[in-house]
Amino acid sequence: MNATRDFAVLRQPAFRRYFVGRSVSELGTAMTQVALPFAVFAIGGDAGDVGLVLGATVLPKVALVLLGGVAGDRLERRKVLLGTDVCMALCQAVTALLLLSGAGRVWHLALLQILYGCAGAFALPATTGAVPDIAPKNLLQQANSVMRVARNAFGILGPPCAGVLVTVAGPGWALAVDAASFAAAAVAMAGLPAGLRTRQPHARLLRDVTEGWRTFVSQPWIWMMVTSFAVYQATVLPAIYVAGPGIARSTVGVTGWAAVLTARAVGALVAGFPLLRWRPHRPLMLAAALLLLDVPFLVALWSGAGLAALLLGAAVAAAGLNAADTLWETALQERVPPGVIARVSSYDWLGSLAFAPLGYAAVGGAVDAFGVRATLLAITVTHVVIHMALPCLRSVRRTEHLDSAGAVPLEAGRGG
Incomplete structure (x- = not known):
């Protein structure tokens, strides 16, 4: 380094x-x-x-x-x-x-x-x-x-x-x-x-919100990725944090689960270092692929794998999530105009904030109704389908890393 x-x-x-x-x-x-x-x-x-x-x-x-x-x-x-x-x-x-x-x-x-x-x-x-x-x-x-x-x-x-x-x-x-x-x-x-940041002239609140929405929906790569993240927040993370402790009680125990969460933190930390230098050409395709690194961890959870498999799976999954978030945030900042980026980002945050609590409640109910294995299997299949489909979408596939010399931001509210 x-x-x-x-x-x-x-x-x-x-x-x-x-x-x-x-x-x-x-x-x-x-x-x-x-x-x-x-x-x-x-x-x-x-x-x-x-x-x-x-x-x-x-x-x-x-x-x-x-x-x-x-x-x-x-x-x-x-x-x-x-x-x-x-x-x-x-x-x-x-x-x-x-x-x-x-x-x-x-x-x-x-x-x-x-x-x-x-x-x-x-x-x-x-x-x-x-x-x-x-x-x-x-x-x-x-x-x-x-x-x-x-x-x-x-x-x-x-x-x-x-x-x-x-x-x-x-x-x-x-x-x-x-x-x-x-x-x-x-x-x-x-x-x-x-x-x-130059202060922008004031407009009516509804007009400001609508302008952000027009920019958000006019770019398929933005709303497709945000939709996938909302589903992720409502399914994969609750599967880990709601179902995971229950599984751990009968397998690796409380101390084992604490070690799994520590492994996730370490994996997320380590993932940040390669992206300090490496700038992938198609960041959103890579981000979708990196999120598939959750699959081995989910499988290890519902299959009752041992502590070593859970630790490795947890670290790799968290590394993938952290790297994907970095690539996504950078793509957004490179391509969305400065005058509208906070509003576009607010729709991203809204999807995560609104769906996560619903997902935690729904996953908990599904575990009670259908069992841990069936619930996590369904979440795993959904996760795989979504994140294998994303790179196949033209707007996601064609979103490339922008060099400073060639970066041309989108126009607010218009398709690109």
Whole structure:
């Protein structure tokens, strides 16, 4: 590995500041995923209360993410991200204070997570559009890979750090660290150069949303890939995270399943490094093929394979998913005009956010009704059919990597 070449994008001052800010907040978020459930238990909540608090962020994201896409295109993205970081820092700081003071109640935590989710609805589309604002076009894929490497690294480090902190000092302090991480991210966003994204003239909200929708549906490769991702979120991931623990109880046990999840995290981390340098010619064809790497893992799950097979399958599947996400995000940033990319991205986020909770409920019900093996077999077949069909579609097959010299973005709202 040549660090100078593979991390060249970090020599860009604006991107380096953005990278540090977002990476620090990822560490805090990873810690909160462990701390928040134990915070609910610490104030007398039960498993249902944990579900209520953790799920409180989802509904506002679904309801507001399209509005967040409009804000990400019509306002300066630096200010959108600064505002959302400040809002999320305040939500987590108040949560920490309530827990540390002993005044916290379940409804307090749920309400604060709703507000946190509202901020997240505006942050998600803006982050997709922010990277092309601060990274050179020829380094977009490297920029996305660097961001994912950091995210996955902190995804590995965050939970054990949170576990130690929760055990030694209590969950309130872990939430305080998360609040501090968002405050640090806000400082980083405030230090970005002003005017990275030219403010667009205001139009009516419905017109703004409609313009984003026209661009989204006018490009078959965009809506086909987003549809496949929505199905993936509603089937494959619930198959892993809903059915997987039940299978593990009778095979590899709790510690074995924890090792499987760790293997997924490691696989996702390692997958980011090749894409720092390698730029495949047909990224979407490769992305569809990479998602088929989930198949061996799914088969290992429903066939009752041993721990070694599960560990290998988990690492390879997560590596494929992480690499596919990087290729997809880069293709979107290369081809969608800057003035509409946040709105197009918001439809992508909407598909994932809306269908994932439904998928978790449906897969759980299917396992109860038809059994684990039949449910996972059906999901595996569906997954294979979709992702073998995608490369056969002309618009997906013909989407090629764009060099900086030859990159001609789409016109908003028109087919290409």
